[in-house]
Amino acid sequence: MSVGLMILILLALTACAFHLGRKRALDLSQRGKNGTTKNDLHSLPVHYGSLGALWCALPALIVMVLWIAFEGSIVDGLVIKSLPEEIRALPEERLDLVFNNIKNLAQGNIVAGEVDLVMRRAADHYRDLRGIGNTALGMTVLVLALGGIWLAWSRVRPQLRARNHIERIVKIALIACSTIAIFTTIGIVLSVLFETIRFFGHIPATDFLFGLEWSPQTAIRDDQVGSSGSFGAIPLFAGTLLISFIAMMVAAPIGLFSAIYLAEYANPLFRSVAKPVLEILAGIPTVVYGFFAALVIAPLLRDTGTIIGLDVASESALAAGLVMGLMIIPFVSSLSDDVINAVPQSLRDGSYAMGATRSETIRQVILPAALPGIVGGFLLAISRAIGETMIVVMAAGLAANITANPLQAVTTVTVQIVTLLVGDQEFDSPKTLAAFALGLALFTITLCLNVIALYIVRKYREQYE
Structure with missing residues (x-):
């Protein structure tokens, strides 16, 4: 059976x-x-x-x-x-x-x-x-x-007491699910941590964290001629931050302003059409965005740069960042819109009763009340941008460069993690173990972003009775 x-x-x-x-x-x-x-x-x-x-x-x-x-x-x-x-x-x-x-x-x-x-x-x-x-x-x-x-x-x-028995069983099930989630997180962290410790047994942590050159090519066997490899992760973090910064410069203002318009200014008919259309962007596969960036945006930027006298690489951080920003607009817009709509109507009525205009009410009442949710939407968008791989591979390339110039080719941490784990390299080699060190570093950065977001929310949040 x-x-x-x-x-x-x-x-x-x-x-x-x-x-x-x-x-x-x-x-x-x-x-x-x-x-x-x-x-x-x-x-x-x-x-x-x-x-x-x-x-x-x-x-x-x-x-x-x-x-x-x-x-x-x-x-x-x-x-x-x-x-x-x-x-x-x-x-x-x-x-x-x-x-x-x-x-x-x-x-x-x-x-x-x-x-x-x-x-x-x-x-x-x-x-x-x-x-x-x-x-x-x-x-x-x-x-x-x-x-x-x-x-x-x-x-x-x-x-x-059937209802009591059911509630007890449901409570046990909820506790079990929460415990599974907690232990899964702990297991993921420990598995990455143990492999990272093995990597630092081959490569000093200072060389990894502060090295300025990334070239993880190593010899597979001792009798084989090959490079000893360079594992400085600074170029990867620089590329990740550069592309994520460009993406947020696109997604944050467009997403937030569109959410404010849909929640406070748009009529119900326009909102019922515009919001679903905007959220369709979240359902498009990332490989489609990658094709769009490689076949449309990157050539457009290169041709435009040639016309105005700028040297734009065929694969640039700007192309990847612009398309990635378009991809994460729904994360900012949808969450911000829901949070703004969740602000009690009594706050708006009280502000209007005091003589405030609509823009003053939005700026001084609604946005401070919705700040925790807006920051949460921004944080989710940043995490989505940091973790994106396909767009970067197709539009930004694999070159590990330390640059602040968005017109040059760069690479990110997630792209290198995928690259390191592909091929016939031995699993216990420094090249393969470097992927776990990059994963742990990325996890630490994301955790720090969460802590900063919680601090901002707690400091600037306004509570109402």
């Missing part, structure tokens, strides 16, 4: 449990113990049905998730233990290759090398174990679901 079929059966049984639980509650509310007295339910009938559905679905889902998570390692371990001693004594790389051939043979895929009797028996054993596991999982899920249905039918009583 496949996992998809199990899920469909479980959904059907869950719907059945909901219906039976709700019907049982309705029946009990209409008759008492002697068949004539009406029982008062503690909760609504839908709560009893929902509790029955949870009793049916949750245990089966937990078992299914645990089995899917650990099935591979359990089956692999049993198959490896069944192999002859001389195969199990092979080095780890050779053993992994042999076991991969066994799995390919069991699944009917192409096998590298010859197939002997031992591999065929191991493949049959692997196939049998997977079949036994799927059958056992299907039976277990079915038994647990049917047990939940029986529990929903037998335990439903007018005195059962």
